[in-house]
Amino acid sequence: MPGLETKQIIKRYTGKFITAFSLNKSTKLSVILNYHSVHPTHNFATTPNDFLQQMEYLVANFTMVSLPDFYKLRIAGKSLPDRLAIITFDDGYEDNYTYAFPVLKQFGIKATVFLTTGFINGEVDITEKDGTYQDLKALTWEQVREMRGDGISFGAHTHTHPILTEISLDQAEGEISRSKKILEEKLGEPAGLFAYPFGQPKTFNRNIIDLLKKHGFKSACSTLWGCNNSNVDIFSLNRIRIDACDTFHDFKEKVNGKWEFIKWIQALRG
Incomplete structure (x- = not known):
């Protein structure tokens, strides 16, 4: 759902739903944030200044963990x-390295980036498909390896x-097996995470989940809205999308469970 369209829907329904469907203050929060681009001028990207402010808020108010560590905690039953907050990025845009990575290093945040391997290889330009992130360049494998050396983890996001x-x-x-194979060849380690x-x-179902399991994936992220409790399906982890049009107030409400009504809007839209 494009960010601006989401914003319009939210403005229309916030007054009715925000009280009814917000999480109780006592609710445990395990939020996986979903970013795509951090860029100073792109219309659909979070600006570097906003990203810095957002990470500063999270570090002060949440326990930051990596997605691999979250998976280990879930499997161990701990x-x-x-x-708890986790940072993820989808697609693999170069600005994740240029603008987001320095901020992540500053705060010691171990984010996960889900790579569309054909985009990174230069075989397909995913920005042409819907125009949302048009003109943004892909990460290079050299940048990916540098980020990996500083604790950023990488997962698969299909090939095309x-x-x-x-x-x-x-x-x-x-699509699933090829992206996994390329990721493992380029990084020299098992790829167990998928988005x-x-x-x-x-956009995914039990047949797709079975394919992920067949090829050795351990967990997968959706873009279904919501926090994650101890009973969440590890192959259908919820995420909270952060949009370019979010104010800082919007951001704080999102990560504190105040916009849970979006899951009902998603369900109605099918």
């Missing part, structure tokens, strides 16, 4: 911190960024 349920199962399996392209209802 209790989660009361207020299709909606996996709109292609054949054989094609979907090829579904688009990640909304109907």
